[in-house]
Each structure stands twice: as C-alpha cells, then as structure tokens.
Amino acid sequence: MTCREVSGLLSSYLDDELDHESHGIVEAHLATCEHCQAALEELWQVKSALQSLPVVKPPPELHARIMEAVSDAPAAEPALRGVETSPKKGRFRWNLSSFRRGGFKTAALALAACLVIMILSSAGTLHFARRYYAPMAAKEQSGVAPQEPGTTGSAAFEEGGQFFKMAQVPSGDELESVQPQSRGISDTELADQYSATGADTAGLERKLIRRARLTLEVSQGTVDATSRQAIHIVRSYQGYIESSSMSVDESNKQSTVFYMTARVPSEHLDPAIDEMSGLGVVTQSDTLEQDVTEQYMDLDARINNKVQQEQRLLQILGNANTVGELLQVEAELSRVRTEIESLQGRQNLLEKSSAMSFLSVNIVEEGSRKSSPSPWTDIWKAFVKAWQDLAVFVAKVSPVIIVLGAGYFLVRRAIAKQG
Amino acid sequence: MALPNEQAIVERASRGDVAAFEALVKAYETKLYNVAFRMVSDSEDAMDIVQEVFLKAYQALPSFRGDSKFSTWIYRICMNASLDHLRRHKKAQVYSLDAPVEFSDSEAQRQVEDSAESTEEIVEARFLGEKMLHVLNDLEPHYRAVLILCDVQGYSYQEIAEILDMSLGTVKSRIHRARNILRKLMDAEQSFPSYVKQDERRDDR
Numbered sequence: 001m002t003c004r005e006v007s008g009l010l011s012s013y014l015d016d017e018l019d020h021e022s023h024g025i026v027e028a029h030l031a032t033c034e035h036c037q038a039a040l041e042e043l044w045q046v047k048s049a050l051q052s053l054p055v056v057k058p059p060p061e062l063h064a065r066i067m068e069a070v071s072d073a074p075a076a077e078p079a080l081r082g083v084e085t086s087p088k089k090g091r092f093r094w095n096l097s098s099f100r101r102g103g104f105k106t107a108a109l110a111l112a113a114c115l116v117i118m119i120l121s122s123a124g125t126l127h128f129a130r131r132y133y134a135p136m137a138a139k140e141q142s143g144v145a146p147q148e149p150g151t152t153g154s155a156a157f158e159e160g161g162q163f164f165k166m167a168q169v170p171s172g173d174e175l176e177s178v179q180p181q182s183r184g185i186s187d188t189e190l191a192d193q194y195s196a197t198g199a200d201t202a203g204l205e206r207k208l209i210r211r212a213r214l215t216l217e218v219s220q221g222t223v224d225a226t227s228r229q230a231i232h233i234v235r236s237y238q239g240y241i242e243s244s245s246m247s248v249d250e251s252n253k254q255s256t257v258f259y260m261t262a263r264v265p266s267e268h269l270d271p272a273i274d275e276m277s278g279l280g281v282v283t284q285s286d287t288l289e290q291d292v293t294e295q296y297m298d299l300d301a302r303i304n305n306k307v308q309q310e311q312r313l314l315q316i317l318g319n320a321n322t323v324g325e326l327l328q329v330e331a332e333l334s335r336v337r338t339e340i341e342s343l344q345g346r347q348n349l350l351e352k353s354s355a356m357s358f359l360s361v362n363i364v365e366e367g368s369r370k371s372s373p374s375p376w377t378d379i380w381k382a383f384v385k386a387w388q389d390l391a392v393f394v395a396k397v398s399p400v401i402i403v404l405g406a407g408y409f410l411v412r413r414a415i416a417k418q419g
Numbered sequence: 420m421a422l423p424n425e426q427a428i429v430e431r432a433s434r435g436d437v438a439a440f441e442a443l444v445k446a447y448e449t450k451l452y453n454v455a456f457r458m459v460s461d462s463e464d465a466m467d468i469v470q471e472v473f474l475k476a477y478q479a480l481p482s483f484r485g486d487s488k489f490s491t492w493i494y495r496i497c498m499n500a501s502l503d504h505l506r507r508h509k510k511a512q513v514y515s516l517d518a519p520v521e522f523s524d525s526e527a528q529r530q531v532e533d534s535a536e537s538t539e540e541i542v543e544a545r546f547l548g549e550k551m552l553h554v555l556n557d558l559e560p561h562y563r564a565v566l567i568l569c570d571v572q573g574y575s576y577q578e579i580a581e582i583l584d585m586s587l588g589t590v591k592s593r594i595h596r597a598r599n600i601l602r603k604l605m606d607a608e609q610s611f612p613s614y615v616k617q618d619e620r621r622d623d624r
C-alpha cells in the first residue's frame with residue numbers, strides 16, 4: 001500500500017474504526033514509514049487535544065429553564081422567539097419623537113439647521129473619513145457637543161451625540177472587562193478544570209511538551225547581527241535550528257524581520273530564553289505547556305500488554321505440534337511485533353517532543369511594531385469620529401442658526417406689519 | 420447509557436409523564452449543553468439551544484418510535500439546532516452596524532482574528548487544549564460537528580452517521596479532513612510571527 005492510500009486511513013486507524021485486515025495493513029506500513037508515523041502523530045495530537053477539552057458545567061439555572069419551558073409547553077414557543085430585540089432602532093425613534101414634542105417652530109429651526117448641516121457634511125463626510133482614516137491619534141472621544149442650553153434642536157443633537165458615543169467601538173479596557181461574563185466560563189476556570197484532568201497521574205514523572213515564544217525588538221539595522229547571536233545561543237545549549245527566515249515587511253515601513261523555530265533541550269530552555277532576552281527589548285514572551293504524561297503512560301501500558309502477548313505467543317510457539325499451528329502462531333507473532341514497534345514509534349516521538357522544547361523567536365526592528373490596523377475598525381472609527389465631529393459642529397453652529405432664524409422671523413414680522 | 424432502564428423512562432415520558440421527562444433532562448442536559456457550547460462557544464446561546472432542544476423533544480416524544488436510540492435522536496435534534504443557530508447568526512451579527520457593542524465574545528474575537536488573518540489569541544492560551552477552543556471556532560460548522568461528536572463526546576462513526584444523518588463514508592472522510600484542517604490551523608497559530616498579532620489586537624480594541 002502506498003503512503004497516499006495509508007494516509008487516508010490514518011484517522012480511521014486512530015479511532016479504531018478499520019476492519020481487521022486494513023488495520024493490519026496500516027500497522028505494517030506504519031512500522032516502516034516515518035513519514036506516515038509523523039502524520040499519525042499529528043492527527044493524534046489533534047484528537048488528544050480535543051479529548052482533553054474539559055466538560056463544561058452548565059449554568060445552574062439551565063435545568064429550571066428547561067423544566068419551565070416544558071411545563072408550559074404550548075405557550076412557550078412564542079416566548080422563545082420574542083427574545084430578539086433591536087434596541088438601537090428604538091432609541092433612534094425616540095429621538096425623533098422628542099424632536100416633534102418640542103413644538104413646530106423649534107422643530108422647523110432644527111430642521112433648517114439639519115438641512116444646512118447635511119449640505120455642509122455631504123461634502124464633508126468624505127473629508128472626515130479620509131482625515132481620520134490614517135492617524136486616529138490620541139484625540140479619542142474629545143469634546144462631544146458642548147452644552148448649548150435653551151433650544152430643543154440642539155438638545156436633540158446632544159442626544160444624538162450620546163447615541164454615537166454609545167455606539168462607539170469599546171476601548172480595550174471595556175472589552176476586556178466584558179469578556180469573562182459573556183463567555184460564561186472564564187479562562188482561569190477552564191485552566192483549573194484542565195489541570196484537574198491530569199490529576200490522577202500526579203506523582204509520576206511528568207512529560208511536558210513546552211513551546212516558547214519570544215519577540216525581541218532591536219535597533220534599526222541590527223536584525224541580521226542579532227539573529228546570528230540568537231542562533232549561536234541555540235547551538236551553545238545543544239539545540240538546533242529547524243527553520244529560519246529573514247524577510248522585509250513591505251507593509252511595515254520596509255522593516256527587516258527575522259523569524260526562526262528552534263529545538264532546545266528542555267532543561268536548557270529557560271536559560272536559553274534568558275540569554276536571548278539580553279539581545280534586545282523583549283516585547284513578548286510566553287510559554288505553552290502541554291502535559292502528555294497520560295498519553296505517555298497509556299502508550300506504556302499498551303506496549304506492556306503487547307509484550308506480554310508476545311511472550312505468551314513465544315511459549316505457544318515452543319509447544320507447537322503441527323506445521324499449521326506453527327505458521328499460525330508465527331503470523332500472529334509478527335503482527336504483535338509490528339504493533340509493538342508502531343506503539344514504540346509513537347512513544348519515542350512523545351519522548352523526543354518533551355525532551356526538546358520548541359522555541360520560536362521573532363526579531364524585529366525598533367519602531368516597526370506599529371502595524372497598520374485593520375481596515376474594518378478604521379472605517380468604523382472614522383465613521384464614528386465623523387459623526388462625533390458633526391455633532392460638535394452642529395453644537396457650534398446652532399447659535400448662529402438660531403440668530404439667523406430669529407432675524408428672519410423678525411424681518412418677516414416687520415414686513416408683515418408694514419404691509 | 421446514562422440511565423439503566425432508559426427505554427421504560429422514555430416510554431413514560433412520551434405519555435406525558437413530566438417526572439419521567441425530567442429524569443431524561445437530568446441525564447442529558449450537561450452532555451447536550453457541552454455539545455451546544457462547543458458548537459456555538461457562547462454560554463447564553465448554548466442554554467437557549469438546549470432549552471429549545473428539550474422543548475422540541477418533549478413535544479415530539481409521542482411520535483418517537485424508538486427506531487433509533489433516544490440518545491441518538493436527541494443528539495440529532497441538538498446538532499440540528501446548533502447548526503441552525505450558527506447559520507442564522509452568521510448573517511445577523513457579524514459586522515452589524517446596528518449592534519456593534521453587543522456582539523458576543525466569540526464574535527468580537529472573530530473580528531479581531533479576521534483582521535489579523537490569524538487563527539486565535541495567543542496571550543491567554545496557556546494550554547494546547549485551550550488553544551484548541553479558539554481554533555475550533557474557525558472550523559466550518561459541519562466539520563466541527565463531527566469532531567465534537569467523535570473526539571469530545573466519544574461516539575463511534577456509526578452513531579455519528581446516525582446523528583448527523585449521513586453515510587459512514589462521509590463521516591470517515593469528514594473526520595479525517597477536519598483533523599487535518601485543525602492541525603493546520605494550530606500550526607499556523609504556532610508559526611505566524613506573533614508580534615503582528617499582538618499589535619493588531621491592541622489596535623483593534
């Protein structure tokens with residue numbers, strides 16, 4: 001069987017969903033093919049990561065909610081559908097009605113103001129957008145509509161100002177504080193449940209696969225030299241480089257970026273990172289740890305099983321009476337041995353992964369870290385900003401309009417009196 | 420599986436015995452909640468889905484013939500509800516101008532992710548499994564479904580075929596493809612220069 005055919009069966013093999021014959025064929029191939037062994041290992045890592053996802057406890061109110069829905073079953077359905085709401089639209093409508101409440105004259109004034117604004121802004125919006133698209137600097141949320149008492153028109157716009165403020169994209173802090181609740185289960189909770197899953201193997205020597213990441217910032221033009229030092233550090237700790245690349249980031253001020261992945265003996269990982277941290281300013285450093293002790297022990301147990309099976313078969317082989325028996329036992333023996341080899345292959349891979357930690361290093365030039373923000377948020381920010389500015393503009397301009405309107409009114413009255 | 424004499428309980432529940440039905444709810448609510456939660460990755464939505472699933476089950480139970488196992492049947496309702504939810508909410512929520520503040524956490528993440536062209540957040544991801552939580556969201560829902568049933572819930576290919584109403588061959592190839600895609604997503608996470616992602620995140624928030 002070719003690698004191609006085998007690789008298509010590897011997931012089924014992993015899930016023990018192959019018939020006896022195919023299972024044997026795949027096993028035999030795996031024993032001799034490192035490529036397919038590695039592919040199996042990768043699939044198995046995905047599977048085991050999924051298997052180790054913690055069981056999430058449902059919120060305590062779930063049970064009551066279900067029983068409640070069931071107990072008034074016929075009536076429950078419309079209630080289910082009614083949950084969706086559109087608060088934003090409601091708010092806007094309210095704005096309009098408050099507009100109307102202010103009486104016809106003021107409304108007319110406000111309308112006139114609106115018209116003027118719209119004419120001015122239709123030309124201006126694009127300009128605003130363009131102006132705020134690029135820098136979006138510190139001017140965050142500066143003056144929204146300064147108070148302009150007395151007129152319903154400007155009050156309505158103030159309302160508008162707040163509306164825009166509310167609709168604004170939340171800042172980092174706000175989003176951070178919102179996240180844990182909306183997720184329903186916090187990261188730390190997950191982490192706790194996580195470590196709990198491996199608790200029963202406590203006390204054994206732990207097999208950890210560690211993956212570290214480090215980002216260094218160095219002064220302009222020294223990326224090349226620093227990268228050589230970094231490679232040297234890896235080698236000095238008996239590590240080796242898996243891959244490395246030097247590239248120019250065109251979207252980022254033509255800055256030079258170095259990236260490498262290396263393997264370092266696990267006991268040397270921390271000192272290697274320490275030493276490397278001295279090469280520049282550390283802007284990011286973190287380590288992921290995967291506990292594979294259980295998987296390792298599991299493989300161990302399976303290998304032991306098979307070895308015992310092998311011993312029994314050898315005994316039987318010694319006592320075999322007929323040629324037929326002999327051949328049968330030998331076939332079985334070779335099957336068991338193949339299985340042992342493949343299990344050992346997987347165990348070796350785990351062993352190697354935990355012995356040699358993964359280390360990836362980025363080296364970037366100082367000042368280049370400011371990557372361009374995504375277009376979507378920019379457009380949104382520009383949109384919000386433009387409207388905010390519009391609100392400010394309205395507030396500033398409204399006295400003028402009121403004066404003009406009043407003047408117009410007086411002139412009309414004067415003319416009417418004369419006539 | 421969870422209940423010793425499930426068949427008898429199902430029968431009683433189908434005749435309108437609420438106590439019997441509650442026993443079924445107790446046996447399955449956590450499992451179904453987990454399935455829904457892994458599918459939609461939002462606690463509130465998962466609760467809504469599970470509630471809807473049991474309500475549907477309660478109403479449809481009289482017509483449940485027992486051709487398949489009760490567990491298969493209710494898992495199927497749950498998977499359909501989750502997939503349906505994802506279908507509906509994809510259009511409604513992402514990039515909605517009307518409700519920018521109200522998107523769920525996963526949506527917020529998705530926007531960040533899309534813009535950064537990355538597959539997930541790094542900084543909080545301390546464990547491979549937690550990383551998996553995020554990467555899982557990037558998997559197309561039908562692929563996610565087979566893996567949740569196979570690897571998270573431990574169902575056999577045959578049972579998955581029944582739950583998702585597809586052929587055994589389709590289950591086989593979907594699981595294999597899904598794992599390979601997931602593997603690539605995890606690798607992409609690993610090898611993508613991380614400074615870019617970190618900055619994107621800061622700017623986006």
Ligand SMILES: [Zn+2]
Pocket residue numbers: 002003004006029033034035036037
């Ligand atoms: Zn091969």
